[in-house]
Amino acid sequence: MSGIPSDTGALMSAVLEGILYGFSVLMFTGTIWALTYKRSLQDINRPIAVVAVLLLLVSTVHMIVTIIRVENGFVKYRDTWPGGPAAFFADITEETYVIKHALYIFQTVLADGVMVYRCYIVWQSARIAIIPGILWCAIVVTGVHAVYSVSQASSNPGDVFASQLTKWITAFFASTITTNLLCSGLLAYRIWTIEREVAKVRTSKRGTMIPIVRILVDAAVLYSVVLFSLLICFLSGNNGESVLTDLVMPIISIAFYMVLIRITLNRKNRSYISTVFSTVPRGTIGSDGTTQETLQDYPMKPLQVHISKYTQNDGPSAYRVRSDQPSTGKVESLGRVSLDM
Known part of the structure; x- marks a missing residue:
């Protein structure tokens, strides 16, 4: 030693x-x-x-x-x-x-x-x-x-x-x-x-x-x-x-x-809202509240898109992912990721 x-x-x-x-x-x-x-x-x-x-x-x-x-x-x-x-x-x-x-x-x-x-x-x-x-x-x-x-x-x-x-x-x-x-x-x-x-x-x-x-x-x-x-x-x-x-x-x-x-x-920005490309027919985004909010925050041109909303939740590190189908439209899935850090 x-x-x-x-x-x-x-x-x-x-x-x-x-x-x-x-x-x-x-x-x-x-x-x-x-x-x-x-x-x-x-x-x-x-x-x-x-x-x-x-x-x-x-x-x-x-x-x-x-x-x-x-x-x-x-x-x-x-x-x-x-x-x-x-x-x-x-x-x-x-x-x-x-x-x-x-x-x-x-x-x-x-x-x-x-x-x-x-x-x-x-x-x-x-x-x-x-x-x-x-x-x-x-x-x-x-x-x-x-x-x-x-x-x-x-x-x-x-x-x-x-x-x-x-x-x-x-x-x-x-x-x-x-x-x-x-x-x-x-x-x-x-x-x-x-x-x-x-x-x-x-x-x-x-x-x-x-x-x-x-x-x-x-x-x-x-x-x-x-x-x-x-x-x-x-x-x-x-x-x-x-x-x-x-x-x-x-x-x-x-x-x-x-x-x-x-x-x-770092919670000044409570939400992480994103748009990710997917195989969704053009102009068929669902009209539920979450989707409308996303479109207001991020103006987009007509294209094939998949809307995902990323929401921060300040608990210790875990990330929950769940999928919800919008009430109308033909969007394949609307995913929300909560950050429980």
Whole structure:
């Protein structure tokens, strides 16, 4: 092992995690505001609200365990633990160490599960979700096995970089990085393709969806940079991985909250209304209210068109797509995409 001493790393990670945890609590408050702003109780996205609360609870428990671990290592067992504080914090079978990493695995599984669900909802295709779903299952399997292996590492309890542990932990990091990048890429590409079709006929820049792509990319970059740094530290046998592991906990929450809050702050344009080419007879657009509103916002010349209305709904990241036939006319379908970010 190399890098900072284990006891120094434990103290450093506790301080830095505490700072980021406080910031995540502030962002959680903003998230609750974003979920409830000008909404009735029935309109609140309850599943996403539950996920947001779970992320906060898991981060809070992790912060409490971190404080207990630091107190145990530097105060309670300072003179009784063989080898002193440095040996205490290096022992991967110690109870608080196992609990902290189990919480980290749970938080990662939860956050990555939401990403996979977003992909399915946005694309409305089970095929698109197959590979992300397989990667998510790999995260669950490798994460659970890694925590179990750590708790049973009686042969070499002071070395998290032991060969029998490395393969599972490395597989876990690789799986979560790949899942994050793949899901973020699929989401950004899907929204970009929608925006490209909208831009063909839109007469103004009002209602552009590009800010949503930027928000998703920013969140993916933040999370991926930390994970790549963590993986590099782990593969190089650097004790800095223990510090980064603790920091990932509030960062996961921050990245999740950031998406929702930033989209809420960009709510000046409530609706994303687009016109997409389709096989509809010329001049046969339905006359229901939605279609009339769309035509008023986007004057069009006579052509073969398919009208789609994209409506922003500022809840956490999910995209619902449903088709409604207009009351009159021969339009094949009138789709509305709600952005529950």
